[in-house]
Amino acid sequence: MKRIKRFKKGDSNSKFNKLSLFQRPDTKFFKPCPLSGKNPPVIDYKNLKLLKKYISESGRILPSRVTSVSLKKQKDLSRAVKRARILALL
Amino acid sequence: MSCYEHTFITKQDLPESQNKSVLNKYEDLIKKYSGEILKTEEWGLRNLSFNIKSNKKGFYFHIKFNGTGKTIEELEKAEKIDEMLIRFLTIKVKKHNLEENYFDKKDY
Numbered sequence: 001m002k003r004i005k006r007f008k009k010g011d012s013n014s015k016f017n018k019l020s021l022f023q024r025p026d027t028k029f030f031k032p033c034p035l036s037g038k039n040p041p042v043i044d045y046k047n048l049k050l051l052k053k054y055i056s057e058s059g060r061i062l063p064s065r066v067t068s069v070s071l072k073k074q075k076d077l078s079r080a081v082k083r084a085r086i087l088a089l090l
Numbered sequence: 091m092s093c094y095e096h097t098f099i100t101k102q103d104l105p106e107s108q109n110k111s112v113l114n115k116y117e118d119l120i121k122k123y124s125g126e127i128l129k130t131e132e133w134g135l136r137n138l139s140f141n142i143k144s145n146k147k148g149f150y151f152h153i154k155f156n157g158t159g160k161t162i163e164e165l166e167k168a169e170k171i172d173e174m175l176i177r178f179l180t181i182k183v184k185k186h187n188l189e190e191n192y193f194d195k196k197d198y
Contacts (some may be wrong), residue, residue, distance in 0.1 A: 045181070046192040059139075086179050087097055088138040088148075 033070040035077070043076045045083035051090060055081060059090060091126075091156045093186050098169065099148035102135065112174055114152050116165065123164045125157035128186060132194040142176050150193070152174035154186050 035041060041050050054062050054069070054077055061081050064074040084090040100112055113130070120127055133150035142148075155161075162180055169178050 042187075042190075044187075044192075048192065074153055083179065083181065084134075087099065087150075087177060088142060090139055 031068040033068060033073060035073040036070055040073075043073065043080050045080045045087070045089070047080075048084065050090055051077070051081055051084060055090065091157060093156055093180060093183045094154075094162065095181045095183055095186075096153045096165070098151055098177065099138075099142075099176040100151070100174050101145060101176060102147040104149070104174060107152075107165065108144055108174070109149050112172075116169070117153065119165055120153070120157060120161055123157070123161040125155050125161040127155045127196065129154040129155060129188050131191055131193070136193075138176075145176055148176050152193075154188065 006075070018037065043050065045051075054067055056062055061078050064071070069077060081090060098116070100109055104112075113132075117127055117130070131152040131154075135147055135149055135151060137147055138145060166178070166180065170176055
């Protein structure tokens with residue numbers, strides 16, 4: 001959340017300061033992990049409905065930078081997908 | 091004793107009665123080697139997502155049981171040489187989820 005920096009109202013000069021190359025884009029938004037938080041869905045190799053959301057059309061696992069799944073849950077997810085593949089479920 | 095989930099797929103051209111006998115055979119095997127069966131699920135005939143040894147469909151059976159390493163060893167040893175099976179998978183779980191059956195409905 002620290003990344004999001006809002007500019008003060010009425011500060012017209014702030015737009016020019018933003019031209020620095022090393023500044024992070026202001027519009028970058030933070031999406032919370034869809035599999036964490038309260039009452040998260042169970043990641044299981046039998047839960048095909050959930051797993052199908054996180055694979056592409058050709059059956060590849062989507063990267064977490066696309067789906068914004070946390071690192072821990074991404075590991076669980078990829079393990080579940082691989083187990084489902086062994087049983088020819090996916 | 092640890093919690094395990096075991097799934098195996100049998101060939102599609104087997105008759106119903108033989109499918110049952112395959113299931114009973116492995117249930118007895120688990121019991122013989124100090125295993126304790128908690129739940130058995132039949133997922134029925136499903137399409138395989140890819141062909142395995144030129145099979146397009148298969149009957150799925152799912153067993154939840156408590157057992158030891160010896161149980162798994164003997165179970166997989168018997169399944170490896172079984173020609174009626176296409177594939178099997180054993181997974182160790184921390185806790186059994188006996189209520190939810192993901193393959194109850196037919197809309198998959």
